[in-house]
Amino acid sequence: MKIENLRPFDGQHCETTATGTLLLQIGVELSEPMLFGLGEGLGFIYWNMKTMEFPFIGGRVKPDVLTRNLTRNLNLELTVKETSSQVKAWNHVKELLDKGQIVGLKLDCYHLEYFSNPFHFAGHYAAIYGYDTENAFLVDTRQQGGKVQTSLKSLAMARAEKGAMASKNLYYTIKKTDQKFDLKKIISAAIKNNAADYLNPPITNAGYKGILKTSTEIIKWFHTSKNIENEFSQAAILMEKAGTGGALFRNLYRDFLKESYELLQLDQLKTGYKEFSEIAALWTTLSRLFEKVSQTKEMESIHQASAILKIIAHKEKKTMEILGTL
Known part of the structure; x- marks a missing residue:
């Protein structure tokens, strides 16, 4: 059936x-960006365990949490x-x-x-x-x-x-429930909640702190990797193509902020959209550097990637602080 x-x-x-x-x-x-944003989906995690083939770089909240946040915000x-x-x-x-x-x-x-x-x-x-x-x-x-x-x-x-x-x-x-939802109100609430969670990670390998930590961890990863070719290539694919919408979910969040600004016309959203446009481009550059590392095995590209991660950490922290004032 x-x-x-x-x-x-x-x-x-x-x-x-x-x-x-x-x-x-x-x-x-x-829209998909609206679902992602209302699900308070933006995040970051750098996860490395001995049982894993190589470190995992994630750009969203934990599994199950996005749908839970989304349905709560939509009164479903x-x-x-x-x-x-x-x-x-x-x-x-x-x-x-x-x-x-x-x-x-x-x-x-x-x-x-x-x-x-x-x-x-x-x-x-x-x-x-x-x-x-x-x-x-x-x-x-x-x-x-x-x-x-x-x-x-x-x-x-x-x-x-x-x-x-x-x-x-x-x-x-x-x-559905008997309760309706006001899209304009829940957008602001979802963004503030997401900003608060992102800026106050429970562990140092999450949020902007995790991005900063990753800037040094990838250098260690490069030196201890058993298969640079495969590991960095797979990491690049996971960031850019494996269901993230590109740029480790930053494209989706950028588009969510644009759609939200069109509805609410708030300065913080305009600034957030502009900043996440730049941040998304940096994540895409990072994935390309990872791909380059897999091909050339050059340390110079790792140092460039490390520098970009530090810039991203600063920009994301600053932008989420602005969005948290909605």
Whole structure:
């Protein structure tokens, strides 16, 4: 069966695409930058563990948090459930689909058969809108094909995978409530909340402090890397192409600030948009330097990348302080 009259969300980022598809079903239609911004999605993390092949550079809030923030700001009812039983996990989702409810899923994209270059990442999201005896029908990002399918077996494996960012067969639904939302009011609140979280990270490898730390950590990474060619190339791809919308999510936040300024006409938003336009360009330059490092293995490019990260840290801190005064 497939849910009829499906409106798939056409997005670049997996969580906003999955959640956006659920929102379209209940008549909430917003742009992807607006979903990202209202989800208070901007962040930064530099994560390096011995079990990881190479350090992870992330540019958004933790998985699950974006949808939670977004539905709270939009006065919608979010229901999130987990179970360690793969049988129960599928039966619960199947029951919802049979009732005409599109469901959001959290997955490890390594097992999804439509990924042309599979890699382990357990913080991936897709919306499921149907199934048959062998396959599940999903909505994923534009670059993954939009409306796609994967076998029920592969879906079960993707939902149950363990590791960093994994959940126990997590699925979620969104419903309307009696409360409406005032877009102009919630934009300001979401930006202030995001700024406060970004400027006060709980650990030193997050927020602008994390970017500063990364400026020195990448030099250590270069000297200890077992495979410079692959590691820095993969990091560049993850920053620029792996569902971030480009520039480690800064393009999405820049466009959110532009859309917000057009609605509210506030000076802080105009300044924020201008600054994030420059910041996004710096992140893209950084990813190109990482790619260059992978090709040339030259220390000079690492030092250039380190210098850019220090500039970015300063500019993001300053800009988020301005946005925090809304």
